[in-house]
Amino acid sequence: MFSFWSRIWVPLLLMLTVCRGETVKTKVLVLGAGMAGISAARSLNQSGLTDFVILESAGRVGGRLWKVQFGGKTIDIGGNWIHGISDDNPVWAMVKSYNMTGTVTNWDNIKVRNGSGQDVTPQWHAVLASLDEPTEAAYDLAVERNATGQPDMPLRAALKLGGWNPGSSMEKAVEYANYDWNYGEEPDVSTLLRGELDPTYELFGEEEYFLTDPRGYVYIIEQMAESFLAGNDQRLKLNKTVTTIRWGDDGVTVTTKDGSTYTADFAVVTFSMGVLQSNAVEFVPGLPDWKREAISRVRMALYTTIYLKFPSKFWDDDEYIVYVGDRRGYYTVWQNMEAEGLFPAGTNIILVTLIGEEARRVEAQSDEATQAEIMAVLRVMYGPGIPDPGDILVPRWEQDPLFRGSFANWGVGIDDEVLRKLQAPVAGRLFFAGDGTGVHYGYLQGAFFEGARVAGAIGTCLRGGPCEEGYQPPRRGCTCPAADNFDRQATVDNGSCQYPTSGAGRIWRFSVSSYILVVAAFAFNDMV
Template identity: 25%
Template sequence: MSFTRRTFLIGAGSGLSVLVLTACAVDAQPEPTPSPTRTATGVVPSPASFARSAWGKDSFARGAVSFMAVGSTLEHRRALSVPLLRRVFFAGEATSVDDAGTVLGARLSGRAAAAAVAEVGNANDRIAVIGAGAAGAEAAKRLTENGFDVVVIEARKRTGGRIDTVSGDAWPFPVELGAWRISDVDLIAELEGLGVSTVELGAATDSSVFRSTTGESGSDDVGAVAVESALAWAKQQARDESLKTSLEESGADAAAAASDTGELSGGDLLGQHLATLATVYGADASELSSWFTGDDVGSARVVTGGLRSAIDDSLDGVETFLSTTVVGVAYSDERVSLRLGTGESLSVDRVVVTVPLGVLQDDGIDFDPLLPFEHRTAIAALGMGTIDTVWLRFDEPFWTTDAVLWNLVGTEDEITTWYNLEPITGEPVLVGVVGGAAAERTELLSDDELTTTVLQTLAPFAR
């Protein structure tokens, strides 16, 4: 994939001005953060390689995924996708009614936006796509196939958006600091066609272990039953409540706490189940809508060959500019003018905006005129959650369990959900996943502090 210099002719008032965007070379794959030298913590050795994400602190994302906050409805997602004056179109996982928070939802929204542009566009239209993530790449690909003159403008120095592939000698395969589990069969087939490998993760309950300092269990029936009961109760109520409130008022949390679970506390099992849900939605039970939150984490495949390859393949041949921010969108029924972070302007016929919900909530783009009330209401009502991953590679396994999903129960540790990739890849790699407020707290830790913390967290699995 290549990124080339491009000259734009821009209508400015009554005359024409020329804007040259500096060519942006493709960045080399970033090396993962070097592992600090340290002694083993207990019986857990220091990792040979370490990498982490921090999506909540990322100024170009302001979070990892959108979620249904208390009081939000699916109409808010639909409203966010409504075009403006047939000139401004929106895409991204937050606009997806059925597949929000997923790569599939982002890709489908990009296709939908491209189809909407094609219905009203003219053959010679110049179309800008803001964002080179899954939605933007898909929209750009479809628009280009329809014969439009397309330019993609990306604020980052790389493509991918919230897909962030890291590779190097420190890792046996490329690791994904953003989206890393996929279930989109079309995308899986596309990756296979590109020679990108994926491995079956399997349903979480098929190979899982719940462990504390005092006991162990192979299932989480207590937590799952409690949440299912609370959600069913909530749908019979007159108004939406948080999942936390529904658990309390339905009595589901009390029933879980009173359950006879043997070595592990029923209340602790429920707490870990909620922590796992936070790794899916990026939000805690106190924030999640009881009406529009599901409890099925499902099965998926782990991408081990570089998920960003699919993005770059979609953008192959499309004019793409990196390290270029769009800070303003002025639109009328005739044209669209984009104001860049450099102070320069770019005039196009139509634009597809694919920036994350968090950027819209943070007023990262100034719209002129102001977005309609329905759009602003949707942006305010929906939630933007934080999910982070920590990848660790060891020289050899220190653990004895073959379970893929590890759950820490009854602990004050922040990262209590871990995936053991050794049984499915043959490599001693662990992935810690954390969501909600716990993710926000871990982002405050330095690499050294986080590594020390997770080595202590993993001690129960070294028995």
């Protein structure tokens, strides 16, 4: 009798234990083990704050740095480039220290073919040169508007003001390769100020390095994690999908899909902007309006790199190949993975990138349908006799619930006030960091810096220094010290300053409109 019941109850008790998960209390919870999360945890550890737990939904570290095996090679289907080859760039410093293989991108090494397969590279360079002046005009306009405090505008509008209004297929292809392919979105939705005055290029330079290292780009994050996490370190918990984040003045409690509960004084949320915007994670109570509004302002670009493995190479030897077809952004930019500095000859792998709506459309269809579209384009360029590929790899970043997109892109109008909202903690307990919360948005070093930033803020607070309490709206008032109603705490002048008139003891309410009236009166007297 005992044996019979034990055979029933013991498995039930074990199942109950598994469903309930574990209960853990710590000082700091780090949610996500991508670059921002590992950077935050490493910074905490380096400062002596070792009481933290990292929760990661996937079974690996790295986030959107993801290596896979394809065609006999290690392929990075997420990040590929180091943007800014400078020792001041921490990402490049790590890549260089590990002697990771790759090549400096060379856009001059290019072949351009039209819808008939003809070589039209000379025409490409002529149209590209015609874009120089509008590009310089857009930059000058960005400098002027930034210096004079004028609002942001779409990059498209600035290019039009500079005389650029693409109409031909070649002009559209040139624009696509220079803007869409870099930003991950069209100029219509890209920011002039943040895009043209990009601090990443200002600080780290414009050179880019394309990685082909067999260890994968993710190797740098793996090495960062290994520098402070011992083997089987219980502070790193993989396959933990966060479902609920409860926050308040006394701390944060996180629940995961397996029923586990984690409680901490502080939490660092490093989910992508796409995940935050998808409402896949429930915040209790809901995030304040100022935080939700700031998150909703950040765009999540979709950048899909499609790899094809062929039995033999038939394409051009140049590093880049551009297809100028009738449809803008339709399999336009290709990369020859056998170009100098990339994979060796005989690899027979080519890469084509789609962005935005074209990428979204391809994510929704079968790989067979995508391969058929690609082969139709390749046969236009190289003839009907080329072979079919032996394999194709199509990432689906937007459909993946762990990412919901490729990288963050700031849209038009994200000013310093929105940045303050993105970076401010909620209730002084819930911090946010990632590639969308800082000025180096969309770049890997941006996520690195943001993780370190929030770790520094939490560490300062725990060591008895000032604690960040959360976003405080700008205080409007009189900012002029000479005024009777000068407000020392005001950060934005609202035109309310009051000054005593000479000898009368009356108050003059000064504002911009008052100034205009005075100037107009003097001008009228001069005329008469």
